[in-house]
Structure formats: structure tokens, C-alpha cells
Amino acid sequence: MTTFLQFHVLTTYPPSNPNRDDQGRPKQATLGGAPRLRLSSQSIKRALRESPAFQAGLAGNLGVRTKRIGEEIEKKLIADGAGAEAARKVALQVAKVFSKLEAPAKGEAEKPKATTLAFVSPDEWRFADELAAKLLAGEPEPKDMKGTVLRRADGAVDIAMFGRMLADDPDFNREAAVQVGHAITTHQALAEEDWYSAVDDLNKAEDTGAGHLGEHAFGSGVYYLYVCVNCDLLVRNLAGDKDLAAKGLEALAQALATATPRGKQNSHAHHPRACYVRAEKGSAQPRDLTGAFFRAVDLKHKDGAERASIDALDQMCAKINDAYDIAYDDFRVMDVMLGQGTLADIVAFAAGAVADA
Template sequence: MSRFIQLHILTSYPPSNLNRDDTGRPKTAVVGDCTRLRISSQSLKRAWRTSDLFEAEFKGHLGTRTKEMGVEIHKGLAQQGISEKNAREWSRQIIAEFGKPKSDKKTDKNEDLHVEQLVHFSPAEISAIEDLVARLGTTEKAPTADDLKLLRKQHSAVDIAMFGRMLAKTPAYNTEAAVQVAHAITVHKAEVDDDYFSAVDDLNNGEDDRGAAHIGELGFGAGVFYLYLCVNREQLQENLGGDADLTQRALKALITAATKVSPTGKQNSFASRAYAGFVLAEKGDQQPRSLAQAFLKPIKDTDTMGRAIKELLTRRDNFDTVYGPCADSHVHFDVERGTGSLEQVAEFIAA
């Protein structure tokens, strides 16, 4: 079994604002002394793990990432008739096993029932919490130290197995991510443009005021993005408790999501959904390497996708010439030429 799976993906996005910075404009990066559009790995991973594709494939095998589990616990206890004082106190005791609760000062927003950092709960842990809440409703006694042993090191949460989790309070229950995802960048120089728009009031007959009811401005950009993923297959299978079948399903779902699922940012405004135009998949035990260097010099060509594919494969071949084969085997599909298929790549990485 090859330890590492590497995926090199080229996707062309039309005008879009898939991943915004703190000012609401598309994220960028300076690469090769020029500005590129960028989609963060966090944005990509969230789009994949919350997609309908993952939900359909891994029902019962997906975690929940939240600060508000304490609110749900409190609600469950209250519904069983536990007093407000006990429900709040016991909820804080339970969530304290996963992270540091916020100030114990009660607020209208129940902030005292939140943990300070996002916690990724596995289905097994959520089930253990639900069982404990039901038991407390029956006994009406405070949870014991044994009751509060809710963390699970072994679980079958595919998203946690892929992308990891960190619990600052209890590092023994951390999960090392088996999938590394780079920030996607355009293979060419790109500018952020501004869309100046106005909206008209439907009930304004124009007799007294012909002006717009709303005026706004929205940043956007377009381009061909290069995305690199590295999967440690051994780590993924270990994270999934040695389940080889679930590991294969996870790998197939990952390549499908990475090639078909777009981040949700401003989709209603731009409908910028896109499928990957080219994917190169590699397997082997060799030290992984990105092929981002292929685009250090920005592409200037009317056939941007075709040129990007050529530069990517040339860089792969040059690495092999200098270092020796950087993978044992590889396969690709190319939408431009109508060769290969997603199914073929998925079977290749899962085999």
C-alpha cells in the first residue's frame, strides 16, 4: 500500500467571490512578485465536509464542530424537568471535559454555556453526551467523575480523521490530520475588480424620486486555480480505527468533493460553481512535494488552462529527472482533451 497520495487540481472559476477577507473582498496572495487570487484551505475543507456529497456518503460518520454544545445539553436537561440551576451547572461540567467554558456569568445569549474554542465532536462523543443527559434526567443526580469521561480517542468521524482536531485542554484526544490542503492560488496574475450595483424600489413610481433604493459595491475575481492536496493513507486508516473499507470510501469522496464542490461564498450573486478541468493523482512512499513552482512565473497565454496543464506536467517530469521518480504511479484526467475520468482517478487513489 502506497503511503502518500498527492492530488494536483486545476479549476477555472468565472467571476466570483468564493472566499472573502476582512473587508469583504476576495482573498489574495503575492506569488512570483505579482498578486494572485487565493482560496484558503479552511474555506475549501469546510465546503467539502459540509457538502451534500459527504452527508449522503457518511451519514453517522461525520462530526459536529461547535462552541454551543452546552446550550444543547442545557436544553435537553430542561426538557426533562431538571431545575434551571442544576441544568446550567451540569451542562457546564459536561462541556468542561471538551474545552474551557466561558465566564459563568449568565447572559441572555447563554454565553456561559459556550466553550472558548470550537470543538469538533465525533458522533461517538455526541452519542455519549446524549446518553448521559438522558440518564441525568432519570436519576436527577449530578454527574460523577466516571460519567464525565466522554472523550473518545477512537471514532469513525471521517471529517475529523481527514482534517484533524485539536483539544488544548486534553491533547491526548487530539487527532493528527491525514489530509493536508494547500491554499489554492491562480496560476496567473489576477486583479480584484469591483462590481458597482444599485437596486430599485418596486413601489417607487419615479414621480417624486428616480434614485436607487440601494447602492453597493462588491469585489470579485476570476481565474484558473492550482490546488494541492497530500493524503497520508496510513494515517487516515489509523484515524478511522483500521477500517479499510471506510478509508477507501473516504478517499473516493475526497477526490469527488475536491473536484466538484465549490466554496459557498457569494454563490447567489455569481453562481460560480465549477468542476475541475484537470487532475493529476500520484501514489508512492516518496517524500511528497507540491508542484506550485510550475506557476511561480505567472502564465500569460490566451489558453490559460492548456498552458497550465503543460507547465504542471513539465514540472513533474523535471522533478523526476533531478530527484528520481517522486511517485511510484500516477494517473490523470483532462477535460480539455476529454481523456481519463473522475471514476478512474477515484479508483486509483482508493486501490
């Protein structure tokens, strides 16, 4: 049976704007008829990938999402002594393995830049470099160019976790082993508008007007985030490497409690830590606990919004267990306000989830 690892995370954000919409305002959602602030799953996954837990803890096992692999191959070939024309020709050949290329402007030569982002693993990048070197040396193109470079499973932990889609080569798509929900405030929340001005340092004393006027939106609140890991799929995506899968889950647990989207971070210095993390593992069908907040938490609750959110989450978990049977084999909790559990406990528990995968 499949082993699932689930995380329920509550994090309190100060006034901030970590994830903006197309108008520069905090993203929003409606739940239970009440407006909420939202962090998109895409922004959260990028924050996880860029976190120290991933970048330091998984160095050498992370992919790169880019349109520019062909350009990088071209630069490397030239740096190694290849002629510009030969390097461009080879780079164009290899870049087409990952995506169609951008059409050149009228009168310009074709460039090895892809039309879509490709999530490239370290192994695939190495195979692309090796193929480029062989083509530059005069070897013929392999019959299966894509199979020479692309892989269905390897040691790229972030690709194994969050998946990828290659529109032109679905055979090399990777199904995400980690599902990440959109984080929403547990209570009603609206974006606030800030009007600000800036002073010109060289302004004449008699000119009292501002040098710049602007508007800025921000919001704050307690956010609930749900994440579900298919541990068996994670191991398969990593070519059966359970040790690497465990290392990846350690990084994921660490990052879920500490990483944040970085929009407007210099303006707000938001560096929140999760106030509550509940981690569960087992073979039962996964379920999120968003229903705990369909009725918005009362911001005037006598114990505060954080405690009220934790209590609502625990109560919903208990009700679902009563109605459907217990949805996990084991669990761990870190409750900062009560001094219960530690992040180290959660990290160790998460790593152990691959034992039965």
C-alpha cells in the same frame, strides 16, 4: 513505509468571490512577484465537509464543530422530562469536558456555552449524552470525565482527515491525515470592483435616484490546488477501519473536483468543475507542484490559460521526476479538455490507496 495519496487539481472559476477577506474582497497572494487570487485552505476544507459527497456519502461518520454541545445536551434533557435547573447543572458539567465555558455577564447565570469551537465526533456526542443521563440520575462524576467522553480515534472521517485541536486537552488532539494547500491562480489576477445600484419598486416616477448604491469585488481565474493524504495516519485515526478510510477517500476525490467555497454564490452562481485532476500514490516523500506557476502562466497563450496551466504542471512533474526520481508508484489523470480519464477513475484510484496503508 507510509503510503501517500496526492492530488493536483486545476479548476476554472468564473467572475466570483467565493472566499472573502476582512474587507469583503477576494483573498489574494503574491507568487513569483505576481499578484494572484487565492482560496484559503480553511474555506476549501469547509466546502469539502459540506459537499454532497461528504454529507450523503459519509452520513453518520461526520463530526460537528460547535461551541454549543452543552446547550444541546441541556435541551435534550429538558425534552426528555428533566427539570430546567437539573438539566442546566448537568449540561454545565458535561460541557466542561470539551472546553472552558464563557464567563456569564454580570447578574446572569452561567450558561453551558464553550469559549472555543470543539470538533465533536458522533461517538463522543453519544458518550456525552450517556454521561449526562447518568449524572442526571444521580450517579457520581467519573474520576476521568474527559476519558469517559473524548476519543483519540473513532469513526469521524472529517476529524480523521482534517484533525482537531483541543487546547485544554492536547492528549485528545488528532493530527490531520489530509493536508490542504491554499488554492492560487496559475496566472496573474487582480480583483475587480463593481459599482451597482438597486431600484426602489415603490419609487415615485419623478424621483429618478437609485434606492441603494453599493460596491462589490470579484475575480476569476484558473486555480491550482494541492492536497496530500497520509493514508496510514488516516486509517489509524479511524481506529484501523480501512473500509471507512477508502470510503472517505472516495468522498474526498469526488469533492475536490466538484466542491467550492460558497461566498457570494447567489450573486455569481459559481459552480465550477475541475478541468484537470492528477492523483498519485506511493511511498516517496510528497511534493507539491506550485513551482510550475512561480512564473505566471501567460493569459494570452495560444491554447488558453487552462491548457497552458496543465502543460506547465505536467512539465514541472517531469522535471522533478528527472531530478529526484519518480515521486509516486502509480497515478491517474482526468483531463477534461482532452477527454482523458473520468472522475470515476480518480475516485476508484483514491479508494485503492488504503490497501497498502
